[in-house]
Amino acid sequence: MIVRHILCHHAQLIAHPVGDGNALELNSWGTAMMDCGGDARAIQVLHSAAARGMSEFLLTHLHFDHYSGISRQPPGTKLPFDVDQLFLPALPLIKDHSLTENFALTLFTMNKILGGKSGIPEQDLIDGFTSLNPTSTSPSHAFLSKGDSFDLAGIPFQVLWPPRVASDLVATSAKNAIDVFEKAIENNEQAKEIRERLRDQAAQAARRAVQRADEHDDRSADASQEEDSTDNEEFIDGALEIPETLINANRAIRRVANRLSLAFRCGTRLIHLGDLERAELNQVVTDLGPAKEFFGMIAAHHGTHFSSKMNRLRALHLVVSNGSRRPNLQAGYRKIARFIQETNVHGHSFLVF
Ligand SMILES: [Zn+2]
Numbered sequence: 001m002i003v004r005h006i007l008c009h010h011a012q013l014i015a016h017p018v019g020d021g022n023a024l025e026l027n028s029w030g031t032a033m034m035d036c037g038g039d040a041r042a043i044q045v046l047h048s049a050a051a052r053g054m055s056e057f058l059l060t061h062l063h064f065d066h067y068s069g070i071s072r073q074p075p076g077t078k079l080p081f082d083v084d085q086l087f088l089p090a091l092p093l094i095k096d097h098s099l100t101e102n103f104a105l106t107l108f109t110m111n112k113i114l115g116g117k118s119g120i121p122e123q124d125l126i127d128g129f130t131s132l133n134p135t136s137t138s139p140s141h142a143f144l145s146k147g148d149s150f151d152l153a154g155i156p157f158q159v160l161w162p163p164r165v166a167s168d169l170v171a172t173s174a175k176n177a178i179d180v181f182e183k184a185i186e187n188n189e190q191a192k193e194i195r196e197r198l199r200d201q202a203a204q205a206a207r208r209a210v211q212r213a214d215e216h217d218d219r220s221a222d223a224s225q226e227e228d229s230t231d232n233e234e235f236i237d238g239a240l241e242i243p244e245t246l247i248n249a250n251r252a253i254r255r256v257a258n259r260l261s262l263a264f265r266c267g268t269r270l271i272h273l274g275d276l277e278r279a280e281l282n283q284v285v286t287d288l289g290p291a292k293e294f295f296g297m298i299a300a301h302h303g304t305h306f307s308s309k310m311n312r313l314r315a316l317h318l319v320v321s322n323g324s325r326r327p328n329l330q331a332g333y334r335k336i337a338r339f340i341q342e343t344n345v346h347g348h349s350f351l352v353f
Pocket of ligand 1: 021022063065066275301302
């Protein structure tokens, strides 16, 4: 194991064009997917990764454009893969146990309303994979927070985000999302019933967050404030009839999910900025220390999020997963990156690092 990490070996990254979603394939001594897109195209992506022996899947954050493609396949779709390991961002402790539990409950309920099988992300992912290959064994899953290390496709990564304890900004956004959601379901008995059924799982998620926060007391300084851009649209494909009030609630919930997105790096070879918002991007860059040069960079939030502190970063290669609905790469990226590949412009984008 140690020897393998000392020997610097190459990896290949493929950004599959999946419209406005995100699907990155990582190939080295193994094959892994980082998200798989939110629509029917996910199956082609997963099929090609399966042919290369995909056995791991990492979900950067809880947005449907990054994973719901797994469960949006025609009934009877089968894939010849055996995913044995899932990685997901850990839910941090949001101020206290009760706010954390309430936020988890709101998130799970919303997921279920939007068509998730159970509403609980790890469970829905596991179900999605096992239904695509009923003979496979159920994958194990691990939650990741800042400070953790993990191997993906045989490449060692360090987790930069989310922290184990959320910032005040996240707590405020989470509280707001819960309020908007509760108002939206005030007269919706069906939604309230769904929520009641998910209480135990939400309590479990909150207990896990408290435990992780206690293990590693990293109550860091609050993420520096910076006005966030307004592009937070999560494109939900499919003809779901959802009232406008609930769409607003979903927007508020997903904004928090962005703030809790995974970001990670492999030394200075590759940095993946997930779908982080600007305040969190600033904090991640601050945590990196002085100016940093990366060989490869995955742009934040499909290239639409960029923070002022990112000006101290440099990337030889930038990979952007974007589609026609958000084609505009933030100008800042053009200043810090030398070679840029965008799935909206170039289709499949490749990087060997
Ligand atoms: Zn996204």
